[in-house]
Amino acid sequence: MLIKSLNKCNYTQVVDKTVLCELLHPKNQNIEMGCSIAHAIIEPGKASLPHKLNKSVEIYYMLEGEGEMHIDSESALVKPGDAIYIPPGSSQWIENHGDDPLKFLCVVTPPWQENDEEICD
Structure with a gap:
């Protein structure tokens, strides 16, 4: 049985400026x-950089x-309980x-693979 806890997760700031903890990834857990x-x-007043997968x-x-949430030319307010679909190749930021x-x-x-993500201008 594999159980991963946020309490024991290592957070880092990633390329899009989000503070992130990878909970489950097949390359890390060999699953x-x-x-x-x-x-x-994302802290108050902050935003991720526009990026895409x-x-x-x-x-x-x-x-x-x-x-x-901003996806391509659309934007909408988001709150707890909302699920947001982001298509491949879409410029997005929150x-x-x-x-x-x-x-x-997320x-x-x-x-997720590092070589699939890019920061948008």
């Missing part, structure tokens, strides 16, 4: 799964806080409009 799952945090679908599941940290899960299928 077979068709996705990767990470926990992300060229080959992977990404889903954000909002846990805490309030923000605004910003925290609230007074508390914005926390969400599910990426196929699993």
Whole structure:
């Protein structure tokens, strides 16, 4: 049985400026799964950089806080309980409009790979 706890997860700031903890990834746990799952945090007044995954679908599941999601030319307010579908190749970024940290899960299928992500101009 594999159980991974956020309490024991190592957070780092990644290339898009999100603070992230990789919860489950097949390359790290040596498991077979068709996705990767990470926990992300954006502090109040901060935003991720516009970026895209060229080959992977990404889903954000909002846990805490309030923000605004931008995908290509569209934007919408997001809150806990919202699931956001991000198609491959879409320019996307999220910003925290609230007074508390914005926390969400990032599910990426196929699993996230560094060479698939790029920062947009």
